[in-house]
Amino acid sequence: MCASGNASGASTRTSGSDVLVIGGGIIGLVTAWRAAQRGLTVTVADPAPGGGAAQVAAGMLAAVTELHYGEQTLLGLNLASAARYPAFVGELEEASGRDTGFRSCGTLAVALDSDDRAHLRELHALQERSVLESVWLTGRECRRLEPMLAPGVRGGLRVDGDHQVDPRRLASALLTACERAGVAFRRTTAERLTVGGGRATGAALGDGTEFAADQVVLAAGSLSGRLAGLPPELVPPVRPVKGQVLRLTVPPAYAPFLSRTVRAVVRGGHLYLVPRENGELVVGATSEEMGWDTTVTAGGVYELLRDAHELVPGITELPLTETRAGLRPASPDNAPLLGPTALPGLLLATGHHRNGVLLTPVTGDAMADVLTTGELPEPARPFAPGRFGPAAPVLQEQPV
Ligand SMILES: Cc1cc2nc3c(=O)[nH]c(=O)nc-3n(C[C@H](O)[C@H](O)[C@H](O)COP(=O)(O)OP(=O)(O)OC[C@H]3O[C@@H](n4cnc5c(N)ncnc54)[C@H](O)[C@@H]3O)c2cc1C
Numbered sequence: 357m358c359a360s361g362n363a364s365g366a367s368t369r370t371s372g373s374d375v376l377v378i379g380g381g382i383i384g385l386v387t388a389w390r391a392a393q394r395g396l397t398v399t400v401a402d403p404a405p406g407g408g409a410a411q412v413a414a415g416m417l418a419a420v421t422e423l424h425y426g427e428q429t430l431l432g433l434n435l436a437s438a439a440r441y442p443a444f445v446g447e448l449e450e451a452s453g454r455d456t457g458f459r460s461c462g463t464l465a466v467a468l469d470s471d472d473r474a475h476l477r478e479l480h481a482l483q484e485r486s487v488l489e490s491v492w493l494t495g496r497e498c499r500r501l502e503p504m505l506a507p508g509v510r511g512g513l514r515v516d517g518d519h520q521v522d523p524r525r526l527a528s529a530l531l532t533a534c535e536r537a538g539v540a541f542r543r544t545t546a547e548r549l550t551v552g553g554g555r556a557t558g559a560a561l562g563d564g565t566e567f568a569a570d571q572v573v574l575a576a577g578s579l580s581g582r583l584a585g586l587p588p589e590l591v592p593p594v595r596p597v598k599g600q601v602l603r604l605t606v607p608p609a610y611a612p613f614l615s616r617t618v619r620a621v622v623r624g625g626h627l628y629l630v631p632r633e634n635g636e637l638v639v640g641a642t643s644e645e646m647g648w649d650t651t652v653t654a655g656g657v658y659e660l661l662r663d664a665h666e667l668v669p670g671i672t673e674l675p676l677t678e679t680r681a682g683l684r685p686a687s688p689d690n691a692p693l694l695g696p697t698a699l700p701g702l703l704l705a706t707g708h709h710r711n712g713v714l715l716t717p718v719t720g721d722a723m724a725d726v727l728t729t730g731e732l733p734e735p736a737r738p739f740a741p742g743r744f745g746p747a748a749p750v751l752q753e754q755p756v
Pocket of ligand 1: 378379380381382383384401402403404405406407408409410412413414415416417418544545546547575576577578579580583598599600601640641681682683684685705706707708709710711712713714715
């Protein structure tokens with residue numbers, strides 16, 4: 357553990373560990389768990405660990421249906437993480453004694469009109485060029501798979517490899533696994549990064565103490581750029597993208613309402629319905645640039661219900677049990693920032709945007725590797741934080 361003083365020379369430091377993780381969302385927790393498994397002493401600072409965007413997220417593991425033009429480099433990381441998911445949840449469930457709600461049910465992406473159909477055809481072509489598995493279905497074939505779909509569905513893509521997990525249960529399993537692996541928690545905010553001798557030395561915490569660490573991982577989600585004490589050129593370019601989500605309940609008499617995740621582009625907006633085995637049906641999500649606002653608006657709920665009703669008319673019969681908004685931590689290229697910064701001792705694990713749940717396994721492995729060896733492993737190398745600035749310690753390939 358680092359024993360050097362901080363820049364101000366203050367001596368209020370009370371404790372320390374090899375690694376301090378700032379932020380206990382799923383990304384901070386998986387980093388902490390994996391690092392502790394490698395023998396490092398780890399502390400997580402967060403007033404509410406296990407909270408964050410995972411309390412809102414749908415939990416689609418959608419490497420194939422989330423493919424976008426220009427994001428082929430991210431696709432590689434998404435696929436690497438999707439491939440790790442079954443073993444990852446197996447290990448996590450054993451370590452925590454908790455179920456994560458992982459479900460290998462596949463996804464159906466459908467089109468409601470000729471514009472949507474053309475858009476889906478383009479996505480299918482891109483998937484084929486990227487050697488991804490997806491099957492084009494007629495509207496009738498879609499409805500045979502999912503009889504609750506609207507009669508007007510014009511066609512769709514069946515993607516058997518895009519699964520789902522319950523992000524709330526994932527977060528709670530990670531929290532327990534961390535505790536069992538010896539990760540310590542400081543239930544307070546990190547107010548300021550401390551720097552001394554040309555390196556990060558820890559953080560000043562909201563409870564008035566200072567915490568010392570050899571390595572500090574900034575994993576504060578959409579707030580990652582707001583930590584005081586960061587050298588200005590190293591402030592991560594992460595911004596909040598608001599998403600409103602509804603939760604409904606499928607009564608046993610209606611089950612199975614949907615057997616797999618169903619998604620569509622309706623009026624240019626992305627809509628999805630994610631059915632869980634426990635009867636929960638998640639309907640999402642808006643995508644809004646509203647700063648850190650998490651108000652649920654009548655307009656957001658209206659749009660989601662209107663579009664969901666167009667796709668699956670029977671949805672209006674179901675009890676609406678929850679409305680909530682969360683913040684995706686978005687980066688300029690929609691890909692995460694992983695690994696060392698130009699300030700020795702400061703690492704980032706943030707910017708996972710709309711794929712943070714999917715990217716949890718690969719992020720944990722990559723961060724544990726870099727914390728123990730100093731090197732980012734292969735699938736994570738294109739995502740080094742330095743790709744956005746001249747102060748890069750390692751200049752990596754730019755995602756295309
Ligand atoms: C509506 C919506 C739907 C989504 N759907 C999906 C999906 O289907 N599939 C998918 O893969 N991803 C999805 N995501 C994205 C995913 O949820 C996020 O990428 C992921 O949860 C981000 O995790 P994180 O740990 O980086 O950040 P967060 O979850 O934001 O956690 C950050 C944590 O840091 C803490 N913190 C902040 N500042 C400080 C500080 N100064 N000191 C200490 N702690 C601090 C906070 O309290 C919080 O606990 C969705 C997100 C939203 C909002």
